[in-house]
Structure formats: C-alpha cells, structure tokens
Amino acid sequence: MKKKLTIFLVLMLTVSLALSGCKKANDVPGASNNSGDTAGEGVKVGLVLAGGLGDRSFYDSSHEGVEKAKKDFGIEYKVYECRNDSSLLNDQVVQASQYGSIVAVVGFEFFDVVQDVAKEFPDVNYIYVDNEIEGMDNLITVSYAENEGAFLAGALAAMLTTETSIEGIDDSKLIGMVGGMDIPVIRNYQIGFEAGAKYIDSEIEIQTTFAEDFEDPAKGKEHATVLYGRGADIIFQAAGKTGEGVFEAAAEHGKYAIGVDSDQRYINPNNIVASMIKEVGKSIYETIEKIQKDEVEKGKVVYYGLAQDGVGMAYGTDDMMQFATEDMKNTLEDIKAKIISGEITVPTGK
Amino acid sequence: MFKELFNLTLLQHTIRTATPLILAALGGLLTQQAGILNIGMEGMILLGAFFAVVGSYFFGSSLAGVALAAIIGMVIGLIFALFVIDLKSDEFVIGIAINMFAGGLTVFLLRSIFGVKGAFSSPDIVPLPKLNFPFMDNIEFLNIIFNNHTIFIYISWILVIFIYMYLYKTPQGIWLRGAGEYPDALETAGISPRKMKYTSSIACGVLCGLAGAHLSLGYLTLFTENMSANRGFIALAAIIFGKANPIGTFLATLLFGFFDALGVRLQVVGVPAQFTQMVPYLATIFALVIVTKRQMNKGKKNKEEAINLGE
Numbered sequence: 001m002k003k004k005l006t007i008f009l010v011l012m013l014t015v016s017l018a019l020s021g022c023k024k025a026n027d028v029p030g031a032s033n034n035s036g037d038t039a040g041e042g043v044k045v046g047l048v049l050a051g052g053l054g055d056r057s058f059y060d061s062s063h064e065g066v067e068k069a070k071k072d073f074g075i076e077y078k079v080y081e082c083r084n085d086s087s088l089l090n091d092q093v094v095q096a097s098q099y100g101s102i103v104a105v106v107g108f109e110f111f112d113v114v115q116d117v118a119k120e121f122p123d124v125n126y127i128y129v130d131n132e133i134e135g136m137d138n139l140i141t142v143s144y145a146e147n148e149g150a151f152l153a154g155a156l157a158a159m160l161t162t163e164t165s166i167e168g169i170d171d172s173k174l175i176g177m178v179g180g181m182d183i184p185v186i187r188n189y190q191i192g193f194e195a196g197a198k199y200i201d202s203e204i205e206i207q208t209t210f211a212e213d214f215e216d217p218a219k220g221k222e223h224a225t226v227l228y229g230r231g232a233d234i235i236f237q238a239a240g241k242t243g244e245g246v247f248e249a250a251a252e253h254g255k256y257a258i259g260v261d262s263d264q265r266y267i268n269p270n271n272i273v274a275s276m277i278k279e280v281g282k283s284i285y286e287t288i289e290k291i292q293k294d295e296v297e298k299g300k301v302v303y304y305g306l307a308q309d310g311v312g313m314a315y316g317t318d319d320m321m322q323f324a325t326e327d328m329k330n331t332l333e334d335i336k337a338k339i340i341s342g343e344i345t346v347p348t349g350k
Numbered sequence: 351m352f353k354e355l356f357n358l359t360l361l362q363h364t365i366r367t368a369t370p371l372i373l374a375a376l377g378g379l380l381t382q383q384a385g386i387l388n389i390g391m392e393g394m395i396l397l398g399a400f401f402a403v404v405g406s407y408f409f410g411s412s413l414a415g416v417a418l419a420a421i422i423g424m425v426i427g428l429i430f431a432l433f434v435i436d437l438k439s440d441e442f443v444i445g446i447a448i449n450m451f452a453g454g455l456t457v458f459l460l461r462s463i464f465g466v467k468g469a470f471s472s473p474d475i476v477p478l479p480k481l482n483f484p485f486m487d488n489i490e491f492l493n494i495i496f497n498n499h500t501i502f503i504y505i506s507w508i509l510v511i512f513i514y515m516y517l518y519k520t521p522q523g524i525w526l527r528g529a530g531e532y533p534d535a536l537e538t539a540g541i542s543p544r545k546m547k548y549t550s551s552i553a554c555g556v557l558c559g560l561a562g563a564h565l566s567l568g569y570l571t572l573f574t575e576n577m578s579a580n581r582g583f584i585a586l587a588a589i590i591f592g593k594a595n596p597i598g599t600f601l602a603t604l605l606f607g608f609f610d611a612l613g614v615r616l617q618v619v620g621v622p623a624q625f626t627q628m629v630p631y632l633a634t635i636f637a638l639v640i641v642t643k644r645q646m647n648k649g650k651k652n653k654e655e656a657i658n659l660g661e
Contacts, residue, residue, distance in 0.1 A: 052467065209617040212623060212627045215579060217574050218565060218577070219579070221570060222363060223614055225363070226618060227618070230618065241575070244574055
C-alpha cells in the first residue's frame with residue numbers, strides 16, 4: 001500500500017513538473033485581423049529555442065520577431081523551449097516541424113540536429129539562427145556580424161573610460177568583458193570589442209574573462225567584481241543570464257556595464273550605459289517575409305551586419321540619463337559608416 | 351603576477367563564493383549523518399532563493415524573505431522525510447524529483463506571480479543589509495575579509511561550530527549519528543531513529559532554504575531560473591569530501607570557493623578559460639587522493655598495531 005502511494009505521489013510530482021514545463025509561451029493561435037498584408041495568413045511558424053524565454057536578450061529577441069510577424073502577416077506560431085537540455089533539441093525541432101511549415105531554430109547548439117531533421121521534412125522551411133550551413137534547399141541560415149556591433153561597443157567603452165566627469169570613472173584605460181563561454185560566437189564579440197576599443201585609443205587595455213556558464217548570475221557578479229577591482233570602469237557582458245550578475249556588480253561598485261543582444265538599459269538605467277543589439281527578431285521576421293513572398297535564396301547563408309542593421313547600438317529610452325554624449329554617438333555613426341563602406345575592416349572570430 | 355593572484359580580495363571572494371555552499375552543506379551533512387543521502391539540496395536551494403525574493407518583494411522586508419525561504423525549506427524537508435523515511439522510497443529518486451520539481455515550480459510561479467520569464471529583478475526586492483563593524487574599518491586585513499558582509503556569512507561560521515558541538519558533544523547529536531550508523535541500537539536505547547531522521551531532514555531543508563536566500567537576497571538581488579547552478583551538488587561533494595564532519599566540510603567548501611576565485615584571477619593574467627575551469631576539479635582530485643592515501647596509511651597502521659597487540 002505504502003509503495004503504491006509512493007509511486008502515485010512520485011508520479012504526481014513528475015506529472016506536475018512536466019505540466020509546468022509544458023506551458024508554452026503562446027499557444028493562442030494568431031489573430032489575423034489587423035493587417036492588410038495577408039500573405040502569411042494561416043501559415044504556422046514553430047520557434048525552437050535552445051534555451052528559454054526570459055533571458056531578456058537573445059531568445060526574447062527572436063520571440064519578438066515572430067510576434068511581430070504574427071501582427072503584420074497574420075501567421076500563427078508556437079514556441080518550443082529546450083531550456084538548455086540537450087536531450088530535448090531533437091524532439092523539439094521535430095515537434096515544431098510537425099506543427100509548422102516554417103521552423104525558426106535559435107541557438108548554435110542545433111548545428112547537427114537541424115541538418116538531420118531538415119532532411120526528414122523536405123516541405124518545411126527552416127530558418128537557423130546563429131550558424132552557417134550551405135547547400136540544403138529548405139534550410140536558410142542567418143549569421144550575424146557580432147564583431148561589427150561589438151566594435152561599436154568597444155569604441156563607446158573606450159571613449160567613456162576616460163570620461164572622468166561621470167561619477168565612478170577614473171582616467172585609467174582599462175575596460176573589461178565577461179563572456180559566457182569560450183566559443184566562436186562569443187569570441188566574435190570579444191574580438192570586435194577589443195578592436196573597437198583599440199581603434200579609439202591604442203593604449204586601451206581590455207581584460208576578458210569567461211564565466212563558462214550562461215545561467216549563473218552569482219558567477220557573473222564575481223567575474224565583474226574582479227575586473228572592477230582591477231580598475232575597469234566599464235564591462236561589456238555577453239553572457240546571457242550570467243550577465244545579470246555583471247549588472248549587479250556594476251550597481252554595487254558604482255561602475256558601468258554594456259548590455260548585449262537586446263536593449264538592456266531598462267534593467268538598470270543608472271549603470272548600464274548602452275547595449276549592443278543583435279536583431280535576431282528582425283532577421284527572423286524578414287526571413288519569414290521573404291519565404292512568404294518566395295524571394296528567398298534557398299540553401300544560402302543570410303548575413304546580418306551593420307549594413308543590414310542586424311547589429312548595432314541601443315541607448316534606451318529618452319527618459320533615461322544618457323551617458324553617451326551626442327559627440328560619441330556621432331563618432332559611432334561615423335565608424336559605422338566606415339565599416340559599411342569597407343574603410344574599416346573588423347577582425348572576425350568565427 | 352604573484353601579487354595579482356594572491357591578495358586579500360582573493361580570500362574575500364573565497365568567502366563569498368563558499369557561503370551558500372557552507373549553509374547547504376551543513377544541512378546536508380546532518381542528513382548524511384542520519385543515514386540519508388540527500389541529493390535534493392539543489393532544488394531546496396532554488397526554492398529558497400525564489401521564495402526569499404517573493405517574501406522580500408511582497409512584504410518589503412528582507413527578514414520576511416528569509417523567513418519565507420526557511421519555511422519553504424522546512425516544508426520541502428518534511429516532504430522529503432515523509433517519502434524517504436515513512437514511505438521508504440528511494441532517496442535518490444526523491445532527491446531528483448525535488449530538484450526537477452523545484453526547477454519547474456519556480457519557472458511556473460515566476461510566470462504566474464511576477465509575469466516574467468527567466469529572470470526577475472526589481473528595486474522593490476529588499477536585499478539583506480550588509481553589516482559594518484566600524485572598529486575594523488581601519489585595519490585593512492580585517493576590513494576586507496571580515497567586514498561588510500551580510501549576516502549570513504557570520505551565521506554560517508557560527509553554525510559550523512554550533513553543529514559540530516551538537517553532533518559530537520550533545521546526546522541528541524549522538525542519537526542523530528546513531529540513527530545513521532546503527533538505528534537498531536538507537537531503537538534499543540529507547541530513542542526513535544525516525545524522529546532523528548525527521549529532525550535532520552527538516553534542518554537540512556531550512557539550511558538549504560537559507561543558502562538560497564543568501565544567494566538571491568544577500569549576494570545578488572534577483573532571481574533567475576536555475577540560479578542555484580549546481581551548488582547543491584557541490585555542497586554534496588564537500589560533505590563527502592569532509593566526511594560529513596562540520597569542520598572538514600567547512601574546509602572543503604572553502605577549498606572549492608578558493609579555487610573558484612583563483613580560476614577567475616588566473617584568467618585575468620592570461621591563462622585560458624578552458625584551463626582555469628579545470629582547476630577546482632583538479633584540486634579536488636588531488637585532495638581526494640591525499641586524503642584517501644592518508645586514510646589507507648592509517649588503516650595499515652591500525653592493522654599493524656592490532657597484530658602487534660595480538661602477539
């Protein structure tokens with residue numbers, strides 16, 4: 001009897017867990033009454049994330065993209081989160097493929113999975129974000145020039161780190177970066193960031209640490225504390241939720257940070273001076289549009305850099321105190337133009 | 351370079367990193383001593399961290415947050431005990447169930463209570479105050495290492511001594527250890543091993559809850575999904591490493607904290623991240639080898655002595 005009760009209760013626990021995990025972000029089918037362009041009406045899009053929603057940067061941005069597509073084209077969508085559980089990657093992509101005719105796959109982790117599954121579902125169009133694969137007809141990959149965006153972030157950090165009129169900033173030329181993991185994508189941020197800082201002032205010293213974890217804010221705080229302790233005034237974070245700890249450290253030490261992927265200033269406008277954004281949402285949105293209109297080049301890599309407004313800087317909303325002066329913003333616009341025209345070549349880490 | 355690596359902030363960092371581990375490990379070693387292998391600490395910490403934020407946010411007081419975390423810890427400890435002791439289920443399975451349950455529940459509640467996903471931070475979360483002892487302000491060593499911490503850091507140190515005294519100097523402590531080592535003997539002596547196991551399990555829940563509260567209110571002022579980040583398992587490793595002795599476990603957690611802190615600093619002076627990431631684990635393996643070696647020697651010696659006596 002007791003044993004049965006135990007089994008029953010454990011099952012209850014498991015089922016309740018499974019159910020709580022199942023809660024999809026948006027199961028409601030898309031309403032399609034607010035748009036003149038009805039090209040995508042009824043089209044179903046599955047959005048598969050390697051992590052989960054709520055990172056306030058990368059994945060949330062992709063979600064905004066499909067949300068916008070829902071509003072503008074009247075598509076329907078469903079979100080499939082893998083919550084960093086690699087055993088789910090395959091299943092979730094398959095699920096999404098059975099659901100939709102377009103599947104957006106977000107996260108470098110899917111490299112093998114997406115190629116396998118795409119073969120099984122030749123009628124489904126796949127948009128794979130954050131990697132480069134060529135030669136499969138139903139697979140479009142989107143690659144970002146993080147290095148170009150980070151170049152601007154580095155330039156801004158270099159300009160701010162000697163701006164002693166801002167409280168808490170001294171004239172030392174040390175800036176820092178906390179990366180999530182030592183992987184090519186993050187390296188791409190790092191290399192761009194360093195190059196951008198050096199472009200402004202070749203004497204700038206940049207120290208980078210890798211937390212080797214995207215989900216541990218306490219660790220991020222320790223890394224940032226070490227860098228601030230060594231005299232860095234501004235830290236650029238490219239570390240997912242670990243980066244939340246960087247912001248906490250900035251607030252505690254009265255120093256500054258630069259956010260990543262989405263405009264993160266709202267998290268703490270007094271210490272986050274700006275964010276380098278990566279328009280994951282925009283790229284997914286535009287690719288969905290292209291697939292609708294059948295304008296897409298099959299089996300190709302789509303590049304999103306400064307020229308395509310795929311990466312860039314964001315300074316929050318107007319009611320926030322602005323640390324970056326108009327001069328600095330103009331300088332950054334200049335640099336941006338030079339990168340687009342090819343006058344500056346940004347080194348790449350990919 | 352040496353001075354860049356080894357300075358007082360390294361020790362400060364060690365203490366900060368070790369504190370949640372100490373609190374959780376002190377709880378875990380009580381159940382360990384009572385004969386229960388508790389791998390559910392990870393989930394208990396996570397629940398503590400979440401409910402500490404809930405309490406602090408809604409009642410506007412960090413104390414309320416801590417109290418709520420402790421209460422939740424108590425409830426989970428009780429549930430754990432109910433399953434493991436009375437329903438005689440596998441402690442391993444229940445531990446995993448608690449971890450998964452905590453992961454799912456906090457995500458679910460984060461969405462339904464605060465309406466956010468992933469992370470929740472707000473100026474309305476009241477953090478634990480940092481204690482400042484003015485007499486230390488002017489002595490650099492004391493100031494950096496012992497001053498301006500949240501109260502949990504001091505509590506954790508006091509608890510180490512307190513739990514040591516309890517386990518080894520009080521009858522209740524002996525009963526508790528007896529419940530793990532030889533429950534039948536304890537039963538014969540008229541003490542219920544069940545009661546001692548329950549006590550240890552609930553105490554473990556409370557301490558893990560406090561570890562979580564320290565993480566989300568003392569150390570950071572936010573909650574993110576899975577923010578316990580395997581600290582429950584590292585605490586378990588520290589318990590095994592320290593042979594469930596409070597002093598030994600305390601030292602083990604400090605060791606983990608130290609190598610964690612050292613790892614970050616090694617990166618700053620240019621050692622690759624992949625290498626620094628190995629450091630804590632390498633150190634653990636070395637330490638384990640040394641400890642086991644010493645034990646083996648001791649065992650050999652004892653045997654030899656026994657033989658000598660026999661002759």
